Amino acid sequence: DAGITQSPRYKITETGRQVTLMCHQTWSHSYMFWYRQDLGHGLRLIYYSAAADITDKGEVPDGYVVSRSKTENFPLTLESATRSQTSVYFCASISGGFNEQFFGPGTRLTVL
């Protein structure tokens, strides 16, 4: 199906483990974003990418790594998960011609 998808939708992991959240979009949008959403903070930008192999830090990048080898995929890796990274993670994309962001359904991550 066309659109933007995220996997897994729910994930429970333990402190210190490496976790990768996947994001895939079928529109060939140039820009992709990763946000985390926590109560009281709204959406905060973690990383974004303007095109394949071009990524940049957002507001809260510490503890996260991204890559973009293909336009359609933008995985987010937590190298060593901490409890403070328990959150809901949203991936989003825009085409570049218009500014509206299209969001994926989100991944709810719990770090024990």
Place this chain on the structure above:
Amino acid sequence: GQNIDQPTEMTATEGAIVQINCTYQTSGFNGLFWYQQHAGEAPTFLSYNVLDGLEEKGRFSSFLSRSKGYSYLLLKELQMKDSASYLCAVHLTGGFKTIFGAGTRLFVKA
């Protein structure tokens, strides 16, 4: 620094009109978004204001005053399904980065 303020919660009655305010102080400004987010779901786009003034789209309208750093979202003829969080977000200059406010949770009661 970047700062976006909006009320945490609001309650309104079905059929009524509600105005959700947003003030912002950012280091750059290209435009202002409003998104709707139902509980447990992803945000969805409502409006994007670049110029001062009111833009109307069905039951929803959005207003912007760039000189005052102020916007509001106006919802008319409220329906129960309008119960959701409304996110104010500033599109910054120099790219496609967007800064979001914490959101306003709107409760619509019968």
